[in-house]
Amino acid sequence: MKAREIRDRARRRGLAPPPNITGSEWANRFRRLSSEASAEYGRFRIERTPYMREILDVMTGADVDVEEVWFMKSAQIAYSENLNNVIGYHIHLDPGPMMMVQPTVEMAESYSKDRIEPMLRDCPELAALTGYGEKNGSTIQAKHFPGGRLVMIGANSPASIASRPIRIVLADEVDRMPHSTGKEGDPIELARARQATFESNRMFIAGGTPVLKDASRTAKGFEATDKRKYHVPCPHCEKLFPLEWENLQHDPQKDHYAEFQCTECDEWVEHHHKASMIADEAMGGKARWMATDEAPRDRRGFFIWTAYSPFRSWRWICDQWQRAKGDPEMEQVFYNTVLGRPYSFGAQELDHQRLFERREDYNTTDAIPDDVLVITAGGDTQDDRFELEVVGWGDGEESWSLDYVTIHGDPNNRNTRAQLEEYLRETTFKRKDGREMHIKAVFLDAGGHRADAVYSFCRGKTARHVFPCRGLTTAGQPIFARFSILKKQRVRLAHVGTDTAKETIYARLSNPEESAGRMHFPMAYSVDYFKQLTAEEKVIRWSGGRPTVRFEKKKEGGQRNEPLDVRVYALSALRSLPLNLRTMARRNRAMKKREAEKSEEPAKPVKQAKPAPKTKKKTPTPRRKATRRRGWASVR
Numbered sequence: 001m002k003a004r005e006i007r008d009r010a011r012r013r014g015l016a017p018p019p020n021i022t023g024s025e026w027a028n029r030f031r032r033l034s035s036e037a038s039a040e041y042g043r044f045r046i047e048r049t050p051y052m053r054e055i056l057d058v059m060t061g062a063d064v065d066v067e068e069v070w071f072m073k074s075a076q077i078a079y080s081e082n083l084n085n086v087i088g089y090h091i092h093l094d095p096g097p098m099m100m101v102q103p104t105v106e107m108a109e110s111y112s113k114d115r116i117e118p119m120l121r122d123c124p125e126l127a128a129l130t131g132y133g134e135k136n137g138s139t140i141q142a143k144h145f146p147g148g149r150l151v152m153i154g155a156n157s158p159a160s161i162a163s164r165p166i167r168i169v170l171a172d173e174v175d176r177m178p179h180s181t182g183k184e185g186d187p188i189e190l191a192r193a194r195q196a197t198f199e200s201n202r203m204f205i206a207g208g209t210p211v212l213k214d215a216s217r218t219a220k221g222f223e224a225t226d227k228r229k230y231h232v233p234c235p236h237c238e239k240l241f242p243l244e245w246e247n248l249q250h251d252p253q254k255d256h257y258a259e260f261q262c263t264e265c266d267e268w269v270e271h272h273h274k275a276s277m278i279a280d281e282a283m284g285g286k287a288r289w290m291a292t293d294e295a296p297r298d299r300r301g302f303f304i305w306t307a308y309s310p311f312r313s314w315r316w317i318c319d320q321w322q323r324a325k326g327d328p329e330m331e332q333v334f335y336n337t338v339l340g341r342p343y344s345f346g347a348q349e350l351d352h353q354r355l356f357e358r359r360e361d362y363n364t365t366d367a368i369p370d371d372v373l374v375i376t377a378g379g380d381t382q383d384d385r386f387e388l389e390v391v392g393w394g395d396g397e398e399s400w401s402l403d404y405v406t407i408h409g410d411p412n413n414r415n416t417r418a419q420l421e422e423y424l425r426e427t428t429f430k431r432k433d434g435r436e437m438h439i440k441a442v443f444l445d446a447g448g449h450r451a452d453a454v455y456s457f458c459r460g461k462t463a464r465h466v467f468p469c470r471g472l473t474t475a476g477q478p479i480f481a482r483f484s485i486l487k488k489q490r491v492r493l494a495h496v497g498t499d500t501a502k503e504t505i506y507a508r509l510s511n512p513e514e515s516a517g518r519m520h521f522p523m524a525y526s527v528d529y530f531k532q533l534t535a536e537e538k539v540i541r542w543s544g545g546r547p548t549v550r551f552e553k554k555k556e557g558g559q560r561n562e563p564l565d566v567r568v569y570a571l572s573a574l575r576s577l578p579l580n581l582r583t584m585a586r587r588n589r590a591m592k593k594r595e596a597e598k599s600e601e602p603a604k605p606v607k608q609a610k611p612a613p614k615t616k617k618k619t620p621t622p623r624r625k626a627t628r629r630r631g632w633a634s635v636r
Helices: 003-012 023-030 052-059 079-092 105-122 124-130 187-193 217-223 271-277 314-324 328-339 352-357 414-426 451-458 498-509 527-533 562-576 581-600
Strands: 068-073 097-102 142-145 148-154 168-172 203-208 228-233 240-242 288-291 299-304 374-382 385-393 399-408 428-430 436-438 441-445 466-471 480-486 491-496 536-543 546-553
Touching: 023 052, 023 079, 052 068, 052 079, 052 288, 068 217, 079 097, 079 105, 079 124, 079 148, 079 168, 079 203, 097 105, 097 187, 105 124, 105 142, 105 148, 124 142, 168 187, 187 203, 203 217, 217 299, 240 288, 271 314, 314 328, 328 498, 352 527, 374 436, 374 562, 385 414, 385 562, 399 414, 414 451, 441 451, 441 562, 451 466, 466 562, 480 562, 491 562, 498 536, 498 546, 498 562, 527 562
Parallel strands: 068 203, 068 299, 097 148, 097 168, 168 203, 228 299, 374 441, 441 466, 466 491
Antiparallel strands: 142 148, 228 240, 228 288, 374 385, 385 399, 428 436, 480 491, 536 546
16 A cells, blocks of 8 residues: 555544644634524635634633633624634644533523534534534534533533533623522532643633623623733824724714724724724734733733624714613613623712702693603502602603692592592693693502502503503513503503613613703702602612612612602503604604794785676577488488
């Protein structure tokens, strides 16, 4: 047998030494993107996202001193594909026991089906090593290959984490993991403990999108590293600087909208420069990662966000902020998924005295502002009274408090409920333009000791959109969640995301300059009303092993909080209506414009009616005698 044939046979049997290449070089050479997992399927090119080159090389062992990598990121920056590249690299060139930890078992199984299996199928080298399509003992959660295995587990399964030694750990979306895995403790620390025997070549990779500032594992892990940021060259002065949200002009009222300002020369950088700016040295560019803090050599941290992504424009980022601004639910999504930062709720310490001084002088009965488009009411039920606030709503949920009523008496008493019914049915408001308005929707609290009285009051009033409501204790619920039917009580119950609504209200109170969602209060309200409106504060509580933000009454002061509760119900009642305030506002402005134009038109002179012309009597024409028509078939 010739030497060449022996060499070829050895290569076919896998006896050839593996190529000595980095993780990014392996990805460019061997990786194929699957059509069901990527919009740009086919051959993988690290040049598409050059900021991932150093990250991938470090995670695959290019720097032997590094054994822990933390990654804080936004969405749409190719992070998941590079985790897959780490897995593929080790299966092919540097095998060993690997573990990927997802927040839940279901997410781990989904990731295996949607991400890992397509990669093993479409990369020939990986398919041959893992025996894709063959019966080799692999399952959805465990992939076997020569020299190692890949295990996909959920952080909510303590037995799966603590049962095996692992050399390479990849923990994805750690902020969404439970704080404790049953009675075993922190799942991240459990995974670390599995690496104790691999002292010389272990690698721990963790990160994801951060969620809450004071309870983010991702942010905490990143802070303990050298906090590297991707620095790009300015096209004007060529000095390196990181792209920061604070340097992006996101105010549409100012010049250079959606442009970055260089921190060195103060020149403005337009989006079309981005492609050349993010090119690294391997592509002939100057961009590179730079540490912004000191940390042990065995620990690296990387932060990247949407501004660097080739899949999103800077204008898109700014437009997303304009949509989210003022709404805490949307703001948190923007901070987490676009900026890659943990969200810090900012409505927190409100000064009731400043709110009292912001009162406005406007009529609340027969000349309410013309911008009011719909009126709702929220009611709180106590053992000895009903408390009710009537709120007018305009474009962008700008609101005007129109009335605050206390109806004294036991809600179980029919007379007390009759007074409430009379108020809701008979009370009307008139705008300055003369349009008369009624209360469109009412949510009445049914969560106290008088629930049966509230059900009895609301029964049969569905056509008037009067419903009992109850707050939801689950975090993250929308302001108006849903209706449910109580068959025994024969009513529909509205479910309210109280914490979300309170966060929205407090955010709007803390930003009086913003027109969207601005809250107006009349001069008749006392300082005690504003004390009760700001009687709660935000705290972080751990529930089910996860951090949640809740509103609780302030420990000092002991103020009542009915004005806050009734505003929550009024806002939820508005959200339950099938209305589009923006469309209604546009029609309202158009109607005002037509009326103004009509009033400005000069009066047309009245023309005198002309006398009717004299008509002559017509003499009737004699009727013509009918004659028989003769044709070719007629008889002569």
